[in-house]
Amino acid sequence: MANQKASVSQYIAIGFMLFALFFGAGNLIFPAQLGQQAGAEFWPAIIGFLVTGVGLPLLGVIAIGYSGSNNLQELSSRVHPVYGIFFTSLLYLTIGPFFAIPRTATVPYETSIAPLLGGMNPQFGLFLFSLVFFVLTLWLALNPNKIVDRIGKVLSPALVFLLLVLIVLALINPISSFSAPQGSYATGAFTTGFLEGYNTMDALASLVFAIIVIQAVKSLGIKSEKGILVATSKSGIVAAILLGVVYVGIAFMGGISVNEFGYFENGGPVLSSVTGYYLGAIGNAFLAIIMFLACLTTSTGLIASCAEYFNKLLPKFSYKTLVVFFTLISFIIANFGLTNIITFSIPVLMFLYPLTIVLMLLTFISPLFQHSRIVYAGTIAVTFFFAIIDGLTTLFSSIGVDNPVWLQSTINFLTDVLPLYSEGLGWFIPALVAIAIFWITSKTFVSEKSSMTNEIVNK
DSSP: OTTOOOOHHHHHHHHHHHHHHHOSSHHHHHHHHHHHHHGGGHHHHHHHHHIIIIIHHHHHHHHHHHHTOSSHHHHHTTTOHHHHHHHHHHHHHIIIIITHHHHHHHHHIIIIIGGGSTTSOHHHHHHHHHHHHHHHHHHHHHSOOHHHHHHHHHHHHHHHHHHHHHHHHHHHSOSSOOOOOOGGGGTOHHHHHHHHGGGGOHHHHHHHHHHHHHHHHHTTTOOSHHHHHHHHHHHHHHHHHHHHHHHHHHHHHHHHHHHHHOOOSSSHHHHHHHHHHHHHHHHHHHHHHHHHHHHHHHHHHHHHHHHHHHHHHSTTSOHHHHHHHHHHHHHHHHTTOHHHHHHHHHHHHHHHHHHHHHHHHHHHHGGGGTTOHHHHHHHHHHHHHHHHHHHHHHHHHHTTOOOOHHHHHHHHHHHHHSTTGGGTOTTHHHHHHHHHHHHHHHHHHHHHHHHHHHHHHHO
């Protein structure tokens, strides 16, 4: 059994499953918004987006398979057990009730439902819609059965098929040409696209979804570490290709929509406008039904996953209690609206992503420094400092408040001395330097410890 190999069709099947796990509300709205804002700078912007929106999730899946860890908490505990709990908990809350789950309600509402409400107050409409949405989510999460999986297996392909139809129509008969790039896309399209890819949250989710992929691979009879890594990587590549095609297509639709429909506050209405243009009212109705049910299955799965993790972490709280709690929190946050959810998620993502990327990097090179905790802890500590600065800077900017004097002074200093800092990637070079320094430190520590041991033995 240890030498069992998967067939090409099995790799593809697992890859489609991983794609379905990744493909949620954020995967629809952010490339559409990028297309609108990037305009004529479409290609450098979408390439930057693909690096973080596709490349990093693929690396996350491979990193878990490469590490041999049973879950994210085990991997991140290489830094320290307390850090493992902190990082994993924050990640689950981010891809769960704080941001990703509320988005599963607001995206179908703003994409398909709001345009149908006529004169109804949009905030009241969101309240009613999200109430129904999360009551259904609660019922499904409290009564786990195969219906969610079965619906998901039908809806994801149906949604992708509809998107592919729209993409083909857009390529054959573009609505209009690209407009001029807006804001930071005019001066730094690649970097802006790179940072925009954070919003999908797929790199964070990949560290959780990878375990599901590995379990699927093991169920095929593949037991060796090398076999699991190869199968996981090949399945991840299938999912990455699918994500990449869909992202480029949706971004293209966003880019050609501006001259006809104008700019939207977020990417939600782009799809409904483009669908209405090409397929009319029937197409919009079809899109509304599919998106509602697809987002419902996604929210149910995320609520269940969060409840299961925190039930293990805090056993005194039952699974059902946590499901009710997380559903209520998601409902409350959803009613702040999609634009506000996106605005307040960005500071958290600016904090989490550097830590996630560096953890992936450390995982791949870990055998070179014998998995030394000194290297993990030291590098993450340095990255943590920059992540805090980036997170706070983005938070104050998003709420329209001036930076405190100490923070602004720090930013000015770092901007002057660090390459890439003004582009939002100031943590990258310090992280590499930290790896080198703590790697040398670990080798020296191990060497001194070995010498001391030899002296004691000789005596």
